[in-house]
Amino acid sequence: MSDKKVRVRFAPSPTGGLHLGGVRTVLFNYLFAKKHGGDFVLRIEDTDQSRYVKGAEEYILECLEWCGLIPDESPVAGGRYAPYRQSERKAIYREYAERLVMQGHAYYAFDTPEELERNRHEIPNFQYGHAYRDTLRNSLTLTQHQVDQLLDAGEPHVIRIKMPENEHIHFNDMIRGNVSFETGQSDDKVLLKADGMPTYHLAVVIDDYLMKITHAFRGEEWLPSAPVHLLLWEYLGWKADMPQWAHLPLILKPDGHGKLSKRDGARLGFPVYAMSWFDERTGELTPGFRELGFLPEAFLNLLAMLGWNDGTDSEIFTLGELVEKFSIERVNKAGAKFDFEKAKWFNSEWIRKSEARSLKPEVIKVLAGKGIVVTDDDFLLKVIDLVKERCILLPDFFHQLSYFFEQPKEYDLASVKPKWTDAKTEFFISFIGILAKTEDISAAGLEQAFKALAEEKAIKAGELMLPFRIMLVGGKFGPHVFDIAVLLGKAETIERIEKALETFKS
């Protein structure tokens, strides 16, 4: 590694929700930067005006905030290499593109999109490259005079890189090792579009250079265009400053094949985006991990384990531990199929591992969403501790907790009524009497009294436990019934028994 300060960037285009793979790219960027005491830059690649979606940039920022992956420099935080939105850097790119034309590494092309489309249709395997560029309308085939005339007349044009026909190009990817290409395989990519905006290819090189990026992480889908970028770094005379590349493996569909996409989430019933995304144009709401009840720590943890491990059997890591243990050498080459079951397991582990007080704000939100307003914080903390190991996703807290805040609306009568007897009614009436006389109740003491009374009445305690539970919570679930009774308190427990008795008897 060089002695330069490590600087990485995440460069999303604001076109919609932030995908799992995107967040993982952010994560690896972040981990690498922080591991090496470097800077993490957020750069918005909004060069495609037709795909720009309002609100997407704010959404991305919010995602990063939720995850706790805060950029050191960004459009909102600013920084010495501002602006961080490519649309605001538009003026910068043309100069470099012209420079490439001047040097003979790029050229003006006047072909219309329609003409190119027709060529692609009519000529098998048509590519705007060495094989066809001499037959098209560009500054390679036109005279200097013609080109100047067209340019002066404001004729729409793009600037394309002139890919060498027979050059072997290779580079050392931090994840894949040596990767090599023949330059003639790639077409002459557009560098500057007719609207004056750069394409990704030009912008990424110029901005990475100007922003002094030292290590560039991106998805594997970018590998085929790497030679174009490499050439650009060379032609621009910046090769010594080129970042080290790391092409991350893709996250794949759990079933079939291919890259995981938004559609798969809807089809298979799990989120693909970090947070819900509402598409104003279609009115479609795509759910996110946050809204489904994932903890950001769990989300990050599961993403980190998709393509990386620390070499031990450990799987649960905090962000801090990930920063400490991360190493690019241990990132896998192969794509990973996403497994939602394992994702949920990570979340349940994190809920279990979390302190009740850190879970509290989220639980309050879950309950509030169901109309339960919590007034006693200490009580809430206690019940969270009692049930958290039974919750996989945050909304599970509603089911596990609601009966602490409101009496059961319905009882699982099928589990009690067929076996209900008058003797049982009497038992509970006596039990209420004992309860009323008990000064301070404990789970153990209560259980003892319950069992003693059962023996006295000659009823098996087991026949009574389930009904008691159903009286208190309504159904066959929840923690130990005497723990529940203690937390509910004497008065409330008595009230619930009395109320349930009415229903059970009739």
Next chain:
RNA sequence: GGCCCGUUCGUCUAGGGGUUAGGACGUUAGAUUUUCAUUCUAGAAACAGGGGUUCGAUUCCCCUACGGGCUACCA
């Protein structure tokens, strides 16, 4: 089609010239929990195929197959 990248249980993966090929999720069975979830114990489950190299390949090399990516004035 062309180019590039990849391939260890169903899934995520560890390992690496000689191993009973390890773990996790899921799954199966049993135990515990007088509810459910947990927990515990046990089990089934993998080196894509073919050639090399080697005393010995799952591990290194080549080929094939398969999978994936790219092939836009999108990123």
